[in-house]
Amino acid sequence: MSPKLRLDRIKNKQVKKKGGKVKLSNINIRTHPRFSNVYISGLPQNPKLYSKNLIPGNKVYGERLITFKGEEYREWDPFRSKLAAMILEKPSLEFLTKDLSCLYLGASSGTTISHLSDIVYNGVIYGVEFAERSMRQLIQNTDKRKNIIPILGNANFPESYAKSIFTPIDLVYQDIAQPNQAQIAIENCNYYLKNKGFLILAIKSQSIDSVEKSEKIYIQEKKIIEKAGYVIIDSINIHKYAANHIILTVQK
Ligand SMILES: C[S@@+](CC[C@H](N)C(=O)[O-])C[C@H]1O[C@@H](n2cnc3c(N)ncnc32)[C@H](O)[C@@H]1O
Structure with a gap:
C-alpha cells in the first residue's frame, strides 16, 4: 500500500x-x-x-x-436538503438565528425542518404539509422536537390553519413543487409574515412548466414576487444539488 x-x-x-x-x-x-x-x-x-x-x-x-x-x-446533506445546498452557495442568510418563529410550507417527512429546528432552537416552526402519509412520518420523525408544530393543511389556503399559529412569523420557508408556488408564497406571507420579515422560496421550474427554459421561468416567478411588493435579496442557483431549482431570499 x-x-x-x-x-x-x-x-x-x-x-x-x-x-x-x-x-x-x-x-x-x-x-x-x-x-x-x-x-x-x-x-x-x-x-x-x-x-x-x-x-x-x-x-x-x-x-x-x-x-x-x-x-x-x-x-x-445538500443533496437531500435544499437549505443545505443554498448555504453552501453563500447566500444572504444572516437573519437565521436561534429565536425565529417560522412557517414552513411543504414540511414533508422532516429532513430540512429538523435541521432548521436545530438552528432556531429557541424559536418555533409551524410545519405545514398536505400529504397524510408525509405528515405521519413528520410526526414520527420529529415528535421529540418541541419547537416543531406539525400542521396537516393545504398551503393554498393560509387562513385554514390560522388557529394553529399563535406567534408572529419572522420567516416563511417554502419548498412545495406546485405550478402556482410563487402565488402560494405571497398569500402566506401577506397573511402571516411580519413587516421586514423574510421568505426563503425554493422554485422548481419543472413544476411550473416542464417545456419552457428554466431561466425564463425564474424571471417570470421573480416578477410575480416583485409585483406583490416584496424585495428579492438573493437568488441562488442550486442546480449542482437539485435539478432545475433556484432559491430566493425575499423581504417583506
Ligand atoms: C419537495 S417536498 C419538501 C421537502 C422538504 N422541504 C425537505 O427538504 O425536507 C414537497 C412537499 O410539499 C408538499 N406539498 C405540496 N403541495 C402542498 C400544498 N399545497 N400544501 C402543503 N404541502 C404541500 C408535498 O406533499 C411534499 O411533501
Missing part, C-alpha cells in the same frame, strides 16, 4: 459506536464563519455542513451523528 493511501485510510478511520452513532477520528467541527448555529468541517472552499443535534442520539433521516468535544452534530 502506498504511503499516501495508508495515510488516507488512517485519516478516515471510523470508530463505530452503539446505536449507529459514528465518531470520526479526524473531523474538526467548527462554527460556520457567517451563519449562526451552522457548523462545518473540512476545507473552507469545500466544507461539510452540520447542525448541532437538539435531541442527542436522535436521527431523522439516517444522517450521520458525530460527537466532537462533547457535543453531538448531525451531518447535513
Whole structure:
C-alpha cells in the first residue's frame, strides 16, 4: 500500500459506536464563519455542513451523528436538503438565528425542518404539509422536537390553519413543487409574515412548466414576487444539488 493511501485510510478511520452513532477520528467541527448555529468541517472552499443535534442520539433521516468535544452534530446533506445546498452557495442568510418563529410550507417527512429546528432552537416552526402519509412520518420523525408544530393543511389556503399559529412569523420557508408556488408564497406571507420579515422560496421550474427554459421561468416567478411588493435579496442557483431549482431570499 502506498504511503499516501495508508495515510488516507488512517485519516478516515471510523470508530463505530452503539446505536449507529459514528465518531470520526479526524473531523474538526467548527462554527460556520457567517451563519449562526451552522457548523462545518473540512476545507473552507469545500466544507461539510452540520447542525448541532437538539435531541442527542436522535436521527431523522439516517444522517450521520458525530460527537466532537462533547457535543453531538448531525451531518447535513445538500443533496437531500435544499437549505443545505443554498448555504453552501453563500447566500444572504444572516437573519437565521436561534429565536425565529417560522412557517414552513411543504414540511414533508422532516429532513430540512429538523435541521432548521436545530438552528432556531429557541424559536418555533409551524410545519405545514398536505400529504397524510408525509405528515405521519413528520410526526414520527420529529415528535421529540418541541419547537416543531406539525400542521396537516393545504398551503393554498393560509387562513385554514390560522388557529394553529399563535406567534408572529419572522420567516416563511417554502419548498412545495406546485405550478402556482410563487402565488402560494405571497398569500402566506401577506397573511402571516411580519413587516421586514423574510421568505426563503425554493422554485422548481419543472413544476411550473416542464417545456419552457428554466431561466425564463425564474424571471417570470421573480416578477410575480416583485409585483406583490416584496424585495428579492438573493437568488441562488442550486442546480449542482437539485435539478432545475433556484432559491430566493425575499423581504417583506
Ligand atoms: C419537495 S417536498 C419538501 C421537502 C422538504 N422541504 C425537505 O427538504 O425536507 C414537497 C412537499 O410539499 C408538499 N406539498 C405540496 N403541495 C402542498 C400544498 N399545497 N400544501 C402543503 N404541502 C404541500 C408535498 O406533499 C411534499 O411533501
